Amino acid sequence: MDSRKEQILKAIIKEYIFGAEPVSSKTIVNRYGLNVSSATIRNEMAALESLGYIKQPHISSGRIPAASGYRYYVDFLMDNDRIADEYNILDINTSNIKNIHNYLKEIAILLAGLSNYTVIITEEKQGEDKIHHLKLVGLLEDKALLVLVLSSQKVKDYVLSFLERISEDELKKLTDILNYYLIDKNIDEITQELKQEIINIFPSNPLLVEEIFKLVVNALYEENNVDVIVExxxxxxxFPEFNEVKKIESFINTLEDQGQLTRIFDNILGQEKGEIDIKIGDEIGLEGLSDFTVIATNCLFCDGIQGKIGIIGPTRMFYEKNITLLESLFKQKEE
Amino acid sequence: MDSRKEQILKAIIKEYIFGAEPVSSKTIVNRYGLNVSSATIRNEMAALESLGYIKQPHISSGRIPAASGYRYYVDFLMDNDRIADEYNILDINTSNIKNIHNYLKEIAILLAGLSNYTVIITEEKQGEDKIHHLKLVGLLEDKALLVLVLSSQKVKDYVLSFLERISEDELKKLTDILNYYLIDKNIDEITQELKQEIINIFPSNPLLVEEIFKLVVNALYEENNVDVIVExxxxxxxFPEFNEVKKIESFINTLEDQGQLTRIFDNILGQEKGEIDIKIGDEIGLEGLSDFTVIATNCLFCDGIQGKIGIIGPTRMFYEKNITLLESLFKQKEE
DNA sequence: CTTTAGCACTTCAAGTCTCCGAGTGCCAAA
DNA sequence: TTTGGCACTCGGAGACTTGAAGTGCTAAAG
Known part of the structure; x- marks a missing residue:
């Protein structure tokens, strides 16, 4: 990726974010004076396409960004000198918080209005449920079942796949270790350090331990009866790209399935406060959202009220603006 | 409307509710043995059409029910011997009501699942706001402004249109009467009797008083910070009839506008508990919902928690089933 | 007076065809 | 390495055809 390719990729993305239509080589020459001909741009575009950053809807159309193109844009090309517009979102009605649910709802409505995208807020009611015990059960050569029993008596199970075979003895050993460390722990007590400790004791398969921790945290998270607000x-x-009922349907199906929806926050479960997480397309990990981007962060809404807040929109999204919006939530709290 | 016309109307509606496609004369002969030929059915259909109960999407297609056809069906033709299936909805998790919002949400999800339509629940937090004072201001010959000041200091105004001219003096007089009776009243205190009293004192324009009462109740209702749940x-x-993005859009726009949405419950504001209100198409009074039917009722969800619950779906709806569903909410509470 | 058979008529929906514009890929020359 | 030029491709819009479904109406039968 030389500088000119980056310039062209950036131009394509900016143009497409703005116009939602495939970008032609000619458009780039006309609007982003690069002092080369459209043929040169076309050559570069072909290169960018073989790198996977852009793609063609069909053979004789212009290019649109691919998911990895947006990823490259967010990581390397985005204008970071964005002016930190002052959005004093958390200030609304703070005098008037009789009801946390309504307060969060107002924040969501306001943020949805400011961003022009869909906003999701979860309030975490922490530590209500704990691990009662768990068990690993071998299924086939390369699969096992993780069975979780929670202190609320709910049972959850998940299928694990291994890259290589694991013996029954190994599974038994790991089950014992996990039970020893995890029984009676709530979501806050299941930390990165604890995970590391277990990996140290059971070094033969760190990826498996990682996966199990993720699922355990997930299960507790879901069970904590989070309040999910969507506005x-x-x-x-x-957005013109959502001009088909099918697409709207899959979006709304995902939004209405609370269990699935909270998974958009998976990545930021253990993240530092104030960090902004950006997941593009399949990175979100939900089938219905493969054409979407989620920008999310942890947020301390007011004393004692903590949760997560996410902006979700098409991958063709005004990234800078939305990041600024979420950042501004923190600026206010730091004061 | 002789008995045969009613039979045919009923057949058309049942058939259309089931299949969502225009119903032909032949279909009726085939499936609803009336012992007449399709030509006779066609004659009757033409009559039903000129009565306004059914219509044709285009000339040369079968008939579909018109709004007033559904109305006739609901009022006179519906099978009232419907078996009162026992839906024990309110029993879910009653032991576990830590959070009213989540309890209502669960009811909504359950009911949405049972009915296969969209469910709206509002919880009323009663009596929080009152009328501080109000004023009628003449605008043009046939218009005036109703200005409401609430005890929460919020100001709301509405334009009133008269059929015939009303003098400034009259407006002043009505303003005084209304203030005398309404100041410091909350939503529960603004009753039908109070309205009647004012109409008796100010008999020259009962329709205007009606209209003002409606707006006052509305304003207080909106301000009571109701929790609205949509599932x-x-x-x-x-439903195949919602195969266009435009239609979905107008539905969702209405659902997301809480101020508008609560107006689907307008009719049952003062209604007896347990009565079921059915509004079809334009009867709902919301532009975005002219292809929908709302079936709604007051509901005492549990001790002290009162609200309204509505099922909303296409006019082509399984009326009997949904009425039964809502009725079953009451059966449980009476026990 | 009511019902019915029969037929002409209308409309929609799906399929086919053509045509045009936009845009690319690639070649050969600069 | 860049560029002008040209052949090629594809989608979308519009015109046209065709077949199926269903009606309205008329004239005859009950």
């Missing part, structure tokens, strides 16, 4: 669904209709 | 939006995609 700004109607904004989806502003 | 089962995704069910809309099951």
């Amino acid at each position: 700004g669904v109607k904004n989806i209709f502003k | 089962g939006v995704k069910n809309i995609f099951k």
Whole structure:
């Protein structure tokens, strides 16, 4: 990726974010004076395509960014000198918080209005459920079942796949270790350090331990009876790429499935406060959201009220603006 | 409307509710043995059409029910011997009500699942706001402004249109009467009797008083910070008649506008508990919902928690089933 | 007066065809 | 390495055809 390719990729992405239509080589020459001809741009575009950053909807159309193109843009090309507009979102009605749910709802509505995308807020009610015990059960050569029993008596199970075979004895040993360390722990007590400790004791398969920890945290997270608020669904209709009922349907199906939806926050479960997480397309890990981007962060909404907040929109999204919006939530709290 | 016309109307509606496609004269002969030929059915259909109960999407297609056809069906033709299936909805998790919002949400999800339509629940937090004072201001010959000041200091105004001219003096007089009776009243205290009293004192324009009362109740209702829960939006995609993005958009826009949405419960504001209100198409009074039917009722969800619950779906709806569903909410509470 | 058979008529929906514009890929020359 | 030029491809819009479904109407039968 030389500088000119980056310039062209950036131009394509900016143009496509703005116009939602495939970008032609000619458009780039006309609007982003690079002092080369459209043929040169076409050559570079072909190169960018073979790198996977852009793609063609069909053979004789312009290019649109691929997911990895947006990823490259977010990681390396985005204008970081964005002006930190002051959005004083958390200040609304703070005098008037009789009801946390309504307060969060107002924040969501406001943020949906400011961003023009859909906003999701979860309030975490922490530590209500704990691990009662768990068990690993071998299934086939390369599969096992993780069975979790929670202190609320709920049972959850997940299928694990291994890269290489693991013996029954190994599974038994890992089950014992996990039980020893995890029984009676709530979501806050299942830390990165604890995970590391177990990996040290059971070094033969760290990836498996990672996976199990993720699922355990997930299970507790879901069971904590989080309040999920979704606002700004109607904004989806502003985007011409969602002009088919099928696409709207899969979006709304995902939004209405609370169990699935909270998974958009998976990555930021253990993240530092104030960090902004960006997941593009399949990175989100939900089938219905493969054309979307989620920008999310942890947020301390007010004393004692903590949760996560995410902006979700098409991958063709105004990244800078939304990141600024979420950052501004923190600026206020730091004061 | 002789008995045969009613039979045919009923057949058309049942058939259309089931199949979502225009019903032909032949279909009726085949499936609803009336012992007449299709030509006779066609004659009757033409009559039913000129009565306004059914219509044709285009000339040369079968008939579909018109809004007033559904109305006739609901009022006179519906099978009232419907078996009162026992849906023990309110029993879910009653032991576990830590959080009213989540309890209502669960009810909504359950009911949305059972009905296959969209469910709306509002919890009323009663009597929080009152009328501080109000004023009628003449605008043009046939218009005036109703200005409401609430005890929460919020100001709301509405334009009133008269059929015939009303003098400034009259407006002043009515303003004084209304203030005398309404100041410091909350939503529960603004009753039908109070309205009647004012109409008796100010008999020259009862319609105007009616209109003002409606707006006052509305304003207080909106301000009572009701918690609105919507579940089962995704069910809309099951109905072939909503195969255009435009239609979905207007539905979702309405659902997301809480101020508008609560107006679907307008009719049952003062209604007896347990009565079921059915509004079809334009009867709902919301532009975005002219292809929908709302079936709604007051509901005492549990001790002290009162609210309204509505099922909303296409006019082509399984009326009997949904009425039964809502009725079953009461059966449980009476026990 | 009511019902019915029969037929002409209308409309939609799906399929086919053509045509045009936009845009690319690639070659050969600069 | 860049560029002008040209052949090629594809999608979308529009025109046209065709077949199926269903009606309205008329004239005859009950």
